[in-house]
Amino acid sequence: MRRETLGSANFRVLLTPHPSPLTILLTTFVLLFALAGCAKETPVYHEQSFVFGTMVDVTIAGEEPARARELSSKVLADFDYLHRTLHAWEPGALSRMNAVFAQSPSKVAVVPGLVPIIQDATRLSEMSGGLFNPAIGKLIKLWGFQGDEFTPQQPDPREIKALVQANPRMTDIVFEGILFYSKNPAVQLDLGGYAKGYALDLAAEYLRTQGVKGALINIGGNIIAIGSRGGQPWRVGVQHPRKAGAIASLELHDGEAIGTSGDYQRYFEFDGKRYCHIIDPRTGYPAQGVQAVTVLIPKGSHAGTLSDVASKPAFIAGVKGWRTAAQAMGAESAMLIDERGEVYLTAAMNKRLEFQEKGLVFHEVP
Incomplete structure (x- = not known):
């Protein structure tokens, strides 16, 4: 290290x-x-x-x-x-969603494959009583942890307080057919605590279908x-x-x-x-x-x-x-x-x- x-x-x-x-x-x-x-x-x-x-x-x-x-x-x-x-800040489907959330309540067509992922992450967030909360990407970014080489920093306590009071939650995300938006502009998704596990399940399912023992x-x-x-x-x-x-x-x-x-x-x-x-x-x-x-x-x-x-x-x-x-x-x-x-x-x-x-x-x- x-x-x-x-x-x-x-x-x-x-x-x-x-x-x-x-x-x-x-x-x-x-x-x-x-x-x-x-x-x-x-x-x-x-x-x-x-x-x-x-x-x-x-x-x-x-x-x-x-x-x-x-x-x-x-x-x-x-x-x-x-x-x-699923990358939270580099160009991709999730980062495009985050850009839309910041402009809420604008409605934009969603990438279909993201819907079940976000719905599942929402279910798990509710199970945890909100302790697992992928909607707090802005807080993660504020602390400097969104980057391959992050710049450590002590955020302004007032900014932290404002984001906590904004209370971004997974349930703020709304899907209407092929459209999505957020009821809360403070929502920014970071699936870093979900994506690795989701990938494990997909890989295991694939290998089993291929007859791997x-x-x-x-x-x-x-x-x-x-x-x-x-x-x-x-x-x-x-x-x-x-x-x-x-x-x-x-x-x-x-x-x-x-x-x-x-x-x-x-x-x-x-x-x-x-x-x-x-x-x-x-x-x-x-x-x-x-x-x-x-x-x-x-x-x-x-x-x-x-x-x-x-x-x-x-x-x-x-x-x-x-x-x-x-x-x-x-x-x-x-x-x-x-x-x-x-x-x-x-x-x-x-x-x-x-x-x-x-x-x-x-x-x-x-």
Whole structure:
């Protein structure tokens, strides 16, 4: 990871516009869990790319190399298309929608493929009680987190207050046939907390239709499993929020998905305080007091999407409210690591995880 000092010894920023050596190391570490012990007779194909602003890994087991390469290339091409379509600030379908929202109540024809995505994101936002809120793109931009190389900044508190009071919500978006508009000009969509999971579900569905019996897809720590690797479950690592490598590992069964939200991926520090990219819609400020939240989602048609979305409300809710927030999203297996490094986890998650580090402080909840 590349750290740069900007203007003050008190001001530190993490910039990750491209895969850094540490990012590659962590990704490789996860895949070592996944591939270790594969039966020699089971061919395993692995391909990496950089999409959605993060490292992406596609691992396919049990297919001949040429076919696995073809399948993997199709998955990565679909990811690239989704990335361009759902990008919040670069030219694309979503950024064009955001331009229309700013001119509300103007009505414009919608790109059909976006309708079910936005409707699903709205449903999940309502499930979370608004803690997952893709409509707060203006707040994310205000904090400088919309950019491959962001400029850290301390926004004017008056601007933050004004955006919070404007209360942009997903339910402000209205579809009328082929037209759309927003009832609230403060709405600006940022699907960064949804798109990776949605992509996992599409990829898993595609690979299953192609008869693939074993695959593991990892988009920046959001991972979904298909089948097994030569009859053995896939084994994956959960990234340590403060160290290289994994804090724990687990077997990921067919159809299960796991996702982590952390304060270590995109953040800056000012006067010794860390400000991450996960914004609390209630306050307009980056969520505090949590290093990481991991959720394990059971097999289902939206497991990948939930693995991406469900960790955000729990992260924002913090130590006092994370369990309720995770349950509301259907995540019975969940873990939170607080700012001191203490581990809070559900009984269901505790049964699945094998921790790599000794001396951790644990708090188990039902």
